Amino acid sequence: MTEASKETMIAVIGGSGIYDIDGLEDAKWQAVESPFGTPSDEILTGRLGGVKMAFLPRHGRGHVHTPTSVPYRANIDALKRLGVTDVISVSATGSFREDMAPGDFVIVDQFIDRTFAREKSFFGPGLVAHVSVAHPTCPRLSDACLTAATDAGITVHKGGTYLAMEGPQFSTLAESKMYRESWGADVIGMTNMPEAKLAREAELCYASVAMVTDYDSWHPEHGEVDVTEIIDTLTGNSEKARNLVRGLPALLGAKRADCEHGCDKALEFAIMTAPDKRDPAMIAKLDAVAGRVLAG
Ligand SMILES: CSC[C@H]1O[C@H](OP(=O)(O)O)[C@H](O)[C@@H]1O
């Protein structure tokens, strides 16, 4: 165990229905540019309980980005550039389980990635890297979310598999049944991939808090999903998400040690391209994401 010598900065990526967080001291929205493009919106920074915080609305204020058009690489790069160490995603999801009911929260620990129309890596020709995403979320950060949710009186489930679909349409009945009965998914959403993969490439700890808003389309007693139902559930539960976030600074502390699960060392043995074959333009572009292993 290393000593807690590094400053913690917690970022919350707010999903559908969550476009700001309150209670930050010295709060200001700031524009952060990235070599990977413009993030979804400006980033709200400040302090909560003495801990540095950042908040980024995934779809932008006013919900302007579709799940496909969210600039995932720019978002993660911009957070890394700001000094963020820990990323918590809060997302709306459909449920494949009777016992994960609308209004419940799920601390996701696995993903099935069915997205296909998104940039999924910071790396590429001229600088090739392969990180492990066998365990795509950080257990330390996920445990903090679980504790914060429990302390806030939320019905929360520890662990769950999130199926990431491309969207923007919801699933067909046949897909919904297949994901539930054959694939063993617990919840479904459209945004946590490639976000979680990119956070791992950027050596950021990542946790995913899924807010269940509906039963997708499989449930015989609940018809098709519709956005009105989702928004109603989200509106009724956004205060729960805010309470969860308020509990995080005390649990995570203003200083942190190296991640005991190695999230912050994910690139240690990941880069395949020989030093003399690396593209200088890629090295420059990856200054924030991979500067730790590329510098020098
Ligand atoms: C508003 S319903 C569908 C929409 O909501 C979820 O977004 P997020 O994950 O950002 O909360 C879902 O993934 C879809 O993008």
Ligand SMILES: Nc1ncnc2[nH]cnc12
């Ligand atoms: N049923 C569902 N499918 C995909 N994304 C969702 N977000 C909220 N509910 C969803």
